[in-house]
Amino acid sequence: MRRGKAEVERTRQRLLDAAERVFSERGYAVARLEEIAEAAGLTRGSIYWHYDGKPELLEAVIDRAWFPWDQLPVECAGTQGLPGIAQMACVLGQGLQHTLAEPHLRRSASILLQGHELRHVSERVQERLRGMQQRIRRYVALVIEQAGAGRLARAERDAQARAVGVFMFGVLSEALLLDVPGEQQALGREVERFILALLLPGLAGA
Structure with a gap:
């Protein structure tokens, strides 16, 4: 049957x-x-x-894993409603917090970050990880570009966006490795403070 x-x-x-x-x-x-x-x-x-x-x-x-940053706009056509830098810091911090707090996403992120093991297993999975990293960087670069109104050179914007992405994935990797219960809110705030300190130093301690 x-x-x-x-x-x-x-x-x-x-x-x-x-x-x-x-x-x-x-x-x-x-x-x-x-x-x-x-x-x-x-x-x-x-x-x-x-x-x-x-x-x-x-x-x-x-x-089947849908992370908070999978829906971030990365094209100029979708930037009309982009937040300011402070709001962007909150979006990314809360996205990290949600990923760590939701068991399904936490496990999926843990699998994705097994990069060395998966390198020769599935190009599709590797592309998913690269795509997530690139989406975050592109989103940050667009927000910086809008906030700076052309005052920063593209190379500087891209370097700042890369720094944000590297820090976010570093925090995520460390959190998954150490697996400290209840740490997600503090780590989300840590991401926010890093972004503010990098892009809006005057607001870093707010």
Whole structure:
């Protein structure tokens, strides 16, 4: 008897939930399909019914993660409603806070940041990570450009935007590595203060 679409989707989500947990806790390279199947309460054969193998399962896990910065505008056509620098600092700080506070996003971020392990596994996953980093930098550069009204050279804007992106992902990586409970709000504020100190020094202590 053919399984209904709803049942197929429920099974798929169980597998993705289990893979997300196992990949984030054990690391992609060490994780075995048997562990994922056991965590999902299914058989190894169930995985192959839905996915070709571990790399495709990894891609499916990452594809369903929607991070706060995935919706940041990065094109000039979408900049009409851009915030000021102080508001941008708040947006990015709160985005980091939300990522760390929401278990699904926290695990997905932990998987994405296993960069060395994943380098030769999936170009699609690597592109997702690069795309996230580039989106943040482009968004920051656009806000700086708007706020500066052309007073800063492009190279300087890009350097500041890169510094913000590197700091954000550094904070995220450290938080995931140390896994300190309840740290997300403090780290969100830390990101805000860094951006203000870099771009609006007079507001850094506000």
